[in-house]
Amino acid sequence: MKRVDDFRLKLGKDELVPIMIGGMGVDISTAELALVAARLGGIGHISDAMVHDVTDRRFDTSYIKEKTKYYKYNINNSDKTDIKFNLEHLADATRMHVSKTMEAKQGTGMIFVNCMEKLTMNGPRETLKVRLEAALDGGIDGITLSAGLHLSSFSLMADHPRFREAKLGIIVSSLRALQLFLRKNAKLNRFPDYVIVEGPLAGGHLGFGDDWAVYDLQTIITEIAAYLKAENLDIPLIAAGGIFTGSDAVSFLENGASGVQVATRFTVTNECGLPTDVKQEYFKASEADIEVNHISPTGYPMRMLKNTPAIGDGIRPGCESYGYLLDGNGNCAYITSYNREVAAHPDAKKVVVMDKTCLCTHMRNFNCWTCGQTTYRLKDTTRKLADGSYQLLTAEHVFRDYQFSTDNRITLPE
Numbered sequence: 001m002k003r004v005d006d007f008r009l010k011l012g013k014d015e016l017v018p019i020m021i022g023g024m025g026v027d028i029s030t031a032e033l034a035l036v037a038a039r040l041g042g043i044g045h046i047s048d049a050m051v052h053d054v055t056d057r058r059f060d061t062s063y064i065k066e067k068t069k070y071y072k073y074n075i076n077n078s079d080k081t082d083i084k085f086n087l088e089h090l091a092d093a094t095r096m097h098v099s100k101t102m103e104a105k106q107g108t109g110m111i112f113v114n115c116m117e118k119l120t121m122n123g124p125r126e127t128l129k130v131r132l133e134a135a136l137d138g139g140i141d142g143i144t145l146s147a148g149l150h151l152s153s154f155s156l157m158a159d160h161p162r163f164r165e166a167k168l169g170i171i172v173s174s175l176r177a178l179q180l181f182l183r184k185n186a187k188l189n190r191f192p193d194y195v196i197v198e199g200p201l202a203g204g205h206l207g208f209g210d211d212w213a214v215y216d217l218q219t220i221i222t223e224i225a226a227y228l229k230a231e232n233l234d235i236p237l238i239a240a241g242g243i244f245t246g247s248d249a250v251s252f253l254e255n256g257a258s259g260v261q262v263a264t265r266f267t268v269t270n271e272c273g274l275p276t277d278v279k280q281e282y283f284k285a286s287e288a289d290i291e292v293n294h295i296s297p298t299g300y301p302m303r304m305l306k307n308t309p310a311i312g313d314g315i316r317p318g319c320e321s322y323g324y325l326l327d328g329n330g331n332c333a334y335i336t337s338y339n340r341e342v343a344a345h346p347d348a349k350k351v352v353v354m355d356k357t358c359l360c361t362h363m364r365n366f367n368c369w370t371c372g373q374t375t376y377r378l379k380d381t382t383r384k385l386a387d388g389s390y391q392l393l394t395a396e397h398v399f400r401d402y403q404f405s406t407d408n409r410i411t412l413p414e
């Protein structure tokens with residue numbers, strides 16, 4: 001009977017344990033979590049989502065405070081088009097987040113950064129270019145392009161000296177998305193080093209519509225693998241979404257995938273950035289407590305716990321401090337919804353906004369409890385303590401459980 005450890009993920013000349021811990025913004029997949037994966041010979045992700053806030057918390061910078069002060073005059077204005085990102089600050093914060101993580105890296109594994117295109121930051125092209133190039137400057141081993149088609153991302157960093165050396169990959173949920181990406185980048189003569197195929201059971205934003213349940217990860221992988229073979233392209237595929245045990249992983253490794261990307265099981269580890277009480281909510285969840293909804297202003301469906309505090313919360317848009325989801329014209333779907341409710345209830349102290357959420361503020365405060373579909377099984381991965389709470393796990397324990405377990409077994413902690 002095979003174990004994940006019987007396989008290796010080959011990225012160029014490098015051979016890795018074929019386990020990636022997926023990027024989880026905002027600072028849910030912390031540097032500490034990513035560092036464990038690298039130490040154990042796999043791949044960990046940090047995320048560059050809301051990077052100024054991450055460096056403020058971790059390294060005592062004051063980017064958010066300064067930005068809030070700068071745009072204070074606009075706080076009561078429903079028009080947010082004025083709010084722009086200082087590109088120098090963005091580059092500095094990204095370089096700091098990346099380089100400090102890389103300095104701490106030990107072991108033979110790698111650390112990648114998850115870079116979401118949907119963080120359009122009221123200047124999609126220029127901010128994305130800065131984020132990508134600053135991550136390469138900071139010495140990141142690789143960049144995973146996510147939450148978008150990323151048709152221009154390779155060309156945005158093509159002049160960087162590390163463009164052909166760093167590992168570059170993309171997350172897709174369909175063959176069509178991958179074909180678009182490959183076609184668009186054909187002239188650069190630079191293929192992705194890996195492709196993460198994310199199925200409908202993943203956490204965070206989904207690359208599917210409301211009919212997500214009719215899709216199946218293995219079917220999509222088989223289709224993409226056949227296409228790559230027909231095109232004579234040797235690009236490793238990484239399966240993601242709903243892989244809960246080592247045996248689940250082995251099944252994908254035997255059927256077209258060269259690695260797996262996993263996240264949900266690491267949300268209840270000590271190293272995960274979620275607050276301890278939120279980790280307990282993840283443990284407690286039953287299947288009926290999980291939903292896919294449309295409150296994310298990105299336009300993508302998002303999976304989360306139904307008792308997520310962000311749902312219905314009519315907080316004032318926090319763009320003067322954050323503004324990461326402002327599109328190229330300074331709009332965000334939450335602002336439209338919020339303004340509509342304020343106009344409908346002019347005397348209300350606080351409005352209720354059901355259809356969208358202020359994702360920046362709520363992700364920043366860990367009040368948007370996005371999760372994978374298998375979250376309801378987390379309680380089976382640990383022990384219940386005398387006080388009724390669940391024992392948190394170490395990331396090393398979960399990583400090794402994926403790496404060595406057989407027969408769909410899950411090793412409980414000591």
Ligand SMILES: Cc1cc2nc3c(=O)[nH]c(=O)nc-3n(C[C@H](O)[C@H](O)[C@H](O)COP(=O)(O)O)c2cc1C
Nearest residue numbers: 022023024025146202203204241242262263264372
């Ligand atoms: C709490 C949470 C937050 C996530 N945030 C992101 C994110 O910011 N960007 C991204 O590309 N994927 C995100 N994901 C998706 C994961 O990186 C990963 O691909 C997926 O969840 C793997 O499936 P699993 O959770 O069933 O193991 C997130 C997943 C979770 C559980």
